[in-house]
Amino acid sequence: MDLTEVAPGLHLLPLGISNAYLWRSTMGATLIDTGPPGSGPAIRGALQHLGVPPEELRQIVLTHFHDDHAGSAAEVAGWSGAQVIVGAGDAAFVRGERSGPPPTFTPAEEQLHAVVAADLQPAPACGVDREVTDQDVLDLGDDAIVLSVPGHTPGSIALHVPAAGLLITGDTIAEHQGQVVLGPFNIDRDAAWQSLQQLAELDVEVACFGHGEPVIGSASSALRRAIDPFG
Ligand SMILES: [Zn+2]
Numbered sequence: 001m002d003l004t005e006v007a008p009g010l011h012l013l014p015l016g017i018s019n020a021y022l023w024r025s026t027m028g029a030t031l032i033d034t035g036p037p038g039s040g041p042a043i044r045g046a047l048q049h050l051g052v053p054p055e056e057l058r059q060i061v062l063t064h065f066h067d068d069h070a071g072s073a074a075e076v077a078g079w080s081g082a083q084v085i086v087g088a089g090d091a092a093f094v095r096g097e098r099s100g101p102p103p104t105f106t107p108a109e110e111q112l113h114a115v116v117a118a119d120l121q122p123a124p125a126c127g128v129d130r131e132v133t134d135q136d137v138l139d140l141g142d143d144a145i146v147l148s149v150p151g152h153t154p155g156s157i158a159l160h161v162p163a164a165g166l167l168i169t170g171d172t173i174a175e176h177q178g179q180v181v182l183g184p185f186n187i188d189r190d191a192a193w194q195s196l197q198q199l200a201e202l203d204v205e206v207a208c209f210g211h212g213e214p215v216i217g218s219a220s221s222a223l224r225r226a227i228d229p230f231g
Contacts, residue, residue: 001046006214007166007206009141013046015039017116018068018210021168022050025141028058031082032159032168033210037071037121044079054079061085061138063170064153065093065100066185067123069210074126085138087148088131089155096125100153103185108230112184132157149199151192152183158199165205167219172196173226175212182228183210193228200224 004012006021013020015035020043023030029052034043047054057080062070064087073094077084086094093100105113132138134148142163149156149172159168171183172195186192200223207219215222 001042001049003046003049004214006208006216007164010164010166010206010208011046011050012208012214013043015042017120019208019212021208022046022052023140024050024052027139027141029056030059030061030138030140031057031076032061033063033069033170034060034072034076036068037123039072040075043072043076056080057082059083059085059138059140061157061159062090062094063087063158063168063210064156065090065123066153066171067120068117069170070094070126071121071123074124077126083129084126085130085132086128087146087155087157088133089148089150090153091128091131091155093153093155094123094126094128101187103187104189105185106189106230109184112230147199149192149195151188151190151195152186154187156195158195160202160204165203166208167199167202167204167206167223168208169199169210171210173199173207173223174209175215176229179229180207180215180222180226182226182230184230189228189231196223196226200226
């Protein structure tokens, strides 16, 4: 796996159709998203390559419940008993208590989804140890502020690490063909666009997405130029 350090202590783990991120600090290691089901061996290999024993993984943060992000959470959590942290509005779906609401597709999204999600398996249910809401603070070494960004899913969250000038957006924002875009496959695309605008008001240097390449340097201005090519 090609592991890119996108900011000091933060590595991008490309897991096929989606990205996960590993944050390492003196407080221990945090995995942000877990890829589709079956990503366990790739994540394990990445942790070992980066010198993190899988049984020492401390936290798993899920940006939202979708199968390509929560798909391997149960497996990875089982290695260490890592605390699983999810936005309150998505927690029931991660736990498998209820099915999450499906996206409302635009015609362009319908075509895209048929291609990218053709082989996607459902995420096994995963226990949730902590439900978070807007402005909750996670201790990742540096403080990470949870931002509630509904629209892609009801309980989507982003993580803002002010000390590092860093934003992890989940699927509210993506990179597609060199352009920052509104992430596709939203439950409420107007709310998702509002959430994107809210994130674009932050002052960040690095932005990391659930899909596509991160923006490294002057990320805020790239977010402010985001477009909606699938609308
Ligand atoms: Zn998603």
